[in-house]
Amino acid sequence: MNLTLYVWRQKNADDKGRMETYAAKNISTHMSFLEMLDVVNEDLIEQGIEPIAFDHDCREGICGMCSLVVNGRPHGPEKATTICQLHMRHFKEGDKIYIEPWRAKAFAVVKDLVVDRSALDRIMAAGGFVSVNTGGVPDGNSIPISKVDADTAMDAAACIGCGACVASCKNASAMLFVAAKVSQFASLPQGKVEASRRVRAMIDQMDVEGFGNCTNFQECEAACPKEISIKFIAKMNREYLKSSVAPSKG
Amino acid sequence: MDTIQVSTMSSHRPVTAYKSSIGMKLLMGITGFTFIGFVTGHMIGNLQVFLGPEKLNAYAHTLQSLGALLWIIRLSLFTFFAVHIFFGIKLWLENKASRPIPYVKEVNVESTFSSRIMIWSGLAMFSFVVYHLLHFTLIVTNPEYAVLKENLDVYSMMVVGFSNYWISAVYVVAMIFLSLHVNHAVFSMFQTFGLTNAKWIPLLRRIGNLYAILILVGYVSMPIAVLLNIITLH
Numbered sequence: 087m088n089l090t091l092y093v094w095r096q097k098n099a100d101d102k103g104r105m106e107t108y109a110a111k112n113i114s115t116h117m118s119f120l121e122m123l124d125v126v127n128e129d130l131i132e133q134g135i136e137p138i139a140f141d142h143d144c145r146e147g148i149c150g151m152c153s154l155v156v157n158g159r160p161h162g163p164e165k166a167t168t169i170c171q172l173h174m175r176h177f178k179e180g181d182k183i184y185i186e187p188w189r190a191k192a193f194a195v196v197k198d199l200v201v202d203r204s205a206l207d208r209i210m211a212a213g214g215f216v217s218v219n220t221g222g223v224p225d226g227n228s229i230p231i232s233k234v235d236a237d238t239a240m241d242a243a244a245c246i247g248c249g250a251c252v253a254s255c256k257n258a259s260a261m262l263f264v265a266a267k268v269s270q271f272a273s274l275p276q277g278k279v280e281a282s283r284r285v286r287a288m289i290d291q292m293d294v295e296g297f298g299n300c301t302n303f304q305e306c307e308a309a310c311p312k313e314i315s316i317k318f319i320a321k322m323n324r325e326y327l328k329s330s331v332a333p334s335k336g
Numbered sequence: 337m338d339t340i341q342v343s344t345m346s347s348h349r350p351v352t353a354y355k356s357s358i359g360m361k362l363l364m365g366i367t368g369f370t371f372i373g374f375v376t377g378h379m380i381g382n383l384q385v386f387l388g389p390e391k392l393n394a395y396a397h398t399l400q401s402l403g404a405l406l407w408i409i410r411l412s413l414f415t416f417f418a419v420h421i422f423f424g425i426k427l428w429l430e431n432k433a434s435r436p437i438p439y440v441k442e443v444n445v446e447s448t449f450s451s452r453i454m455i456w457s458g459l460a461m462f463s464f465v466v467y468h469l470l471h472f473t474l475i476v477t478n479p480e481y482a483v484l485k486e487n488l489d490v491y492s493m494m495v496v497g498f499s500n501y502w503i504s505a506v507y508v509v510a511m512i513f514l515s516l517h518v519n520h521a522v523f524s525m526f527q528t529f530g531l532t533n534a535k536w537i538p539l540l541r542r543i544g545n546l547y548a549i550l551i552l553v554g555y556v557s558m559p560i561a562v563l564l565n566i567i568t569l570h
Binding site for chain 1: 355356357358359360361362370386427430431434435436437438440441442443444445446447448451452454481490520523524527529530532534537551
């Protein structure tokens with residue numbers, strides 16, 4: 087299969103950047119999208135052109151490192167699929183494919199398709215944890231948790247922090263990411279203790295980082311490779327309202 | 337190396353809620369909710385035009401006789417309107433700034449047309465409200481209504497006003513924008529208030545669609561009825 091790629095090339099953060107056109111030749115339908123880029127890069131190296139830089143790590147859809155906007159859609163056209171798990175059988179001979187980095191003020195381009203997502207780490211550092219300041223490891227199952235609550239927390243915790251929600255949002259808002267993290271803790275007794283302070287700390291950090299605001303477009307849910315529901319955004323809004331009206335001491 | 341600034345939970349200093357992203361959204365939701373109430377009430381009140389001049393003019397007299405209460409309602413609506421517009425524009429500007437470099441290939445997957453044009457349908461509503469007040473309330477654009485206005489003959493004002501094709505066209509176009517605006521507003525408001533879950537999100541979207549259609553049909557029926565001579569001067 088032969089394809090035409092339009093790829094964003096940018097030397098470094100200060101470079102203006104531009105789209106470049108490359109031919110992807112003899113691509114097997116069994117390859118993943120990233121393997122296809124590996125093949126293109128080998129071609130580029132042989133031609134003496136700098137290979138395309140892109141983020142990747144586990145290549146099995148669980149680490150949240152890969153981050154390509156393919157034909158305007160973060161992680162490409164398949165539902166619930168990271169770009170590393172997208173296979174070339176979803177494309178056909180002669181396809182034109184646009185490959186761009188995550189676009190957001192809070193995610194500066196480092197090089198080509200690699201962006202700096204440390205803003206998400208700083209939101210986590212602001213409140214995405216449970217404070218356990220002393221004592222040994224608590225016994226497993228010492229705090230009974232209902233199946234419903236455990237499942238809700240697990241659904242939220244499925245977030246791999248890739249930032250596709252930000253990339254897909256018309257406002258580059260990080261609400262789905264923050265909502266997943268806030269809800270994951272707020273659904274469990276261990277996390278409820280600090281729920282009030284947590285939601286405010288994480289939202290404040292989100293605002294400081296320069297992410298946009300939520301317009302309830304629902305684009306994030308469609309782009310999320312882990313299918314995190316926007317119901318968690320409603321949950322976060324409830325948590326925020328609760329913490330504003332009646333902040334707990336925790 | 338750059339210093340990383342993070343306000344952790346322990347040293348956390350709460351910012352004033354209205355400055356935060358969710359705080360501003362809540363203000364949009366609360367003010368928007370009152371407009372949904374107003375828009376619904378205003379439509380039901382005016383639909384009495386189909387019941388004849390006595391009914392509609394009696395309704396106008398009842399509103400006028402509220403006296404101070406009417407002014408409290410007017411001033412509250414005006415304040416809420418100003419807040420809604422101020423934060424609507426502020427949020428829109430912030431959202432624009434959050435993505436300085438646009439995508440070369442831009443696609444829409446889940447977002448609706450009405451959700452993407454909220455700022456434009458909103459600004460269209462603002463322009464319309466200014467015109468509407470100049471037209472029927474302050475009678476600046478059509479001073480010939482002055483006698484009718486003095487007698488509180490709202491019925492005749494409506495018939496005379498909508499008999500003009502251009503005026504009717506302005507009202508119909510404005511109501512299309514209003515309909516688009518509330519189509520997204522209903523769901524968005526409940527979501528911002530946190531009053532949704534997986535079951536209610538699709539339901540509220542449908543309720544929003546239905547409400548938008550009701551508003552459009554209800555309001556547009558009045559100029560159309562005048563133009564089709566279903567409602568005439570008595």
